[in-house]
Amino acid sequence: MKSYDVVIIGAGPSGIVTGVTAKKQNPEKSFLIIMEEEKGLVPCGIPYIFHDLDDISQNLMGPAPFVKAGGEVLVDTVTGVDIRSKTLETGSGKSFSYSKLVFATGSTPTIPTFIRGYDLENVEYIRKSYSYINGLMNRIGQAENIVVIGGGFIGAEVAEQLAKYKEKTVTLVEMENHCLFRAFSEDFAVLADEHLVNAGVNILTGCTVKKLQGSGGKVESVILEDGRSIKADLVISAIGYKPRTELAGKAGLQLTSNGTIRVDRYMRTEEKDVYAVGDCAHATGFITGRTDNIMLASTATAEARVLGYNLFSISLLHSFAGILSVFSTELDGYVFASAGAIEQTAREANVDYVVGRFEDVDRHPGSLPGAKKIKIKVIVSPENGQIIGGEIYGGKSVGEMINIISLAIQKYVTVYELISFQTGTHPLLTTAPTKYTLVKVCEDAIVNIKDRFL
């Protein structure tokens, strides 16, 4: 039986980053990643395979950096883990022993078994699998009427990309009143709807799917609760993901109520020498302090780095105070990004807050070619002015601006401090220095904090 110091199950972003980071810290140790498919995909790039990228081969992500660092990889499926004897078995009949084991098994699309007809042919999902997505591309090529169920990030991005094929009719069905409603407050989510419509997507918000109808075993239409029927020769369900933790559960690891593997802030499970990281691992919200079922590659890789540095001994004390959701997407050429609390999540978690708002253009003067409107909101604790969340809408610069807010939240920065925030500004790149958006939005929050206490 071959033995490794570290075996990592899964080669998604968290598995690979754990492997690379830990191997670099511990070059003398032997590392093995066991991965199910030889070719991996950049997970967040999947929607762009359908249009903007020329080909699925443009979206590959493999263990090359891990192999370069001296790790080994095996294409196989782990079928069982014996935590007591520190061994595992694979589908091809191999056995390995390990000193330390990392679960990086990720997540899998939620199958809407509660919708009648979910098992018809051409009812598909966005699985993070090369072979599956390759097959889905063929189905998309042949489809004329596509219905996407779910207007979260994946659903919205897939619908936006598919609508670029002008000969196809693309309909997006979302249960909530607006798309992206989990990541943005209403005034921003409304803009997401508008941009999706402008991009050619038929949006049906506030609508629930009753059943999928077909003939000859193939889907033909989507029937809504209100009785409407939408023609569909392809349905793509994007209603969320669930952690892949059957193997961990079978091995006897503690799972939380939402099905993730219970871990501490160094990503250690309750079993010695067993770790979990990424979508399959439990996470606590930075603001709320409660279980958070966020599934983002950026979050997963941050966890993976914490694990990579601390796997053999605690060497990097800056572990997690909790998971901060930082989202960004582009729809119809406009960027939507949010970090930390938004109004509805703050209310749900009983977090007291005031908002600050500001609008401007993202270049100065605004007459410069390519200038776009920029709209920003911060969510702030009225007690001490601490920034606990933010949302931004605008041009491409928003993709990195949100990370300024993200750092501000993580470093407990207050709106008072940001009044004198020294920034770089440039006509072609940012708002004017006289009204740098992140400073002005803090000024507005300060006014609103004062009003609150009048």
Next chain:
Amino acid sequence: MKSYDVVIIGAGPSGIVTGVTAKKQNPEKSFLIIMEEEKGLVPCGIPYIFHDLDDISQNLMGPAPFVKAGGEVLVDTVTGVDIRSKTLETGSGKSFSYSKLVFATGSTPTIPTFIRGYDLENVEYIRKSYSYINGLMNRIGQAENIVVIGGGFIGAEVAEQLAKYKEKTVTLVEMENHCLFRAFSEDFAVLADEHLVNAGVNILTGCTVKKLQGSGGKVESVILEDGRSIKADLVISAIGYKPRTELAGKAGLQLTSNGTIRVDRYMRTEEKDVYAVGDCAHATGFITGRTDNIMLASTATAEARVLGYNLFSISLLHSFAGILSVFSTELDGYVFASAGAIEQTAREANVDYVVGRFEDVDRHPGSLPGAKKIKIKVIVSPENGQIIGGEIYGGKSVGEMINIISLAIQKYVTVYELISFQTGTHPLLTTAPTKYTLVKVCEDAIVNIKDRFL
């Protein structure tokens, strides 16, 4: 004699932002801004008037937000200030008394009187004046061979814009070995040179101008120290700016050795009720703790906000720990940005440092349309890992990325903390989460810190 609670001399970014901020905090007080010209320009937008903006009218910046807040403006020139009697006089013969006086008199181009022929016709400058720049545009329109002296930001940007007129020959003469050498270390400055050449600018670096030659009082050529002669029917000198503090000096205010008005961290001069802000005010470097002659609208507006909040009573304790230079520019479609210390300024100031470096592409996968190379460097204290500077080169996202580094410096963030920095990433907007540039560059710095102590 009319009396105001606050008189501000100057309507550049620092004058206007001081006025708006202080008036909003003190709506019951009367405010007057005295400005020399009716129309003001967005200072950092001036180079873009010459090409990318259709017209000078697209680059106006006026006191409208100040007037809207309830302030008054007067187009006039202050000719004398009597600090003892708290009065001032203007060129048109008016007199005013004030309770508080703010100098926001800005800066003016350095005239190269040490270069023979500097006083020839068609030897021009980038003055922050509507009427002057309007005149310069006409001269540019008629010129065929333009020589720009000085490869700092203004010189480089002006040359890049003028080179877009394919019928004009544009030459840039820079004394240092590379353009942008005050803001970037050599490996970045080299790229600036390359992009300027690619944009059609003839670059002569490591060259000093000996004299300007002309006939009939008009410039005709630029003669270099090495004897070369460059044909020039228009010369634009961009060798720097100096603070406009003659009025303040005449009024008896203390000036520093570099000609700025001495102020404390709340922008108070040594005279009671007299303040100075922006380019005319003294500044201390955040990293070096020494006099810094940085002149940036973004810095000036940050100072102006500190003054605006603290003018009548100290209400915002977050004043300056010092000036942080945060620069950004775009040349030939590529962005260059830096914040805080760079290698040569760290060495000059005897700051101990190590660097971290990383390169990637600014989208993921890198095969996405529009993806550009991104190159990042951080300057880090080896003692505690604190980030004290950074440089980034890449696409437009760099314009806001530099502000993440800027916030990190201002909040004393270490490279160890940023290993677990939670960021938003998106295929169309950022590098991949597995190798987010700012995290990877910190990893590299950590390796280099360890190597240092081996």
